[in-house]
Amino acid sequence: MRRHVASRSIGPALAIAVFGALLIAGIAALTLERISYERGEAVKEATRMNSNLVLAFEEHTLRSLRAADLALQLIAREVQRGGRNVSLAALVAEGALDARLFAELAVVDERGRVVLSAGPAPALGQHNDEILAELRQHSSRPVEAAREA
Numbered sequence: 001m002r003r004h005v006a007s008r009s010i011g012p013a014l015a016i017a018v019f020g021a022l023l024i025a026g027i028a029a030l031t032l033e034r035i036s037y038e039r040g041e042a043v044k045e046a047t048r049m050n051s052n053l054v055l056a057f058e059e060h061t062l063r064s065l066r067a068a069d070l071a072l073q074l075i076a077r078e079v080q081r082g083g084r085n086v087s088l089a090a091l092v093a094e095g096a097l098d099a100r101l102f103a104e105l106a107v108v109d110e111r112g113r114v115v116l117s118a119g120p121a122p123a124l125g126q127h128n129d130e131i132l133a134e135l136r137q138h139s140s141r142p143v144e145a146a147r148e149a
Helices: 005-085 088-094 126-138 141-148
Strands: 106-108 114-117
Touching: 005 088
Parallel strands: none
Antiparallel strands: 106 114
């Protein structure tokens, strides 16, 4: 004789297994969605921080270029007033020039010789000759300012 009890007991076991599988799939889907959301938020935050860094770098660059331009204008004015008797070290000491903005500060003539310097005269080499040749070819103002001094 066969028992029908065994066939009836598979139904509830199958229902429990299907329910467990659906529960596991739901938890996995929820976990994957949460990971995707958190990753997206992390990317947005990193993008926002990079944008802030870019703005800060841009502002710093503009400030540095403006300060360098003002320093050059001050030096040009002082050279026009006093010729080569201007003391760049004195301008730095007085606070007229911010020494934190420059590693070296020097004025060179059209031949590349250092005529004024805020410290020990920096050594100029072949690379500087190439820069001066480029300035002579493409820009008249720096060479003219040096020639006037």
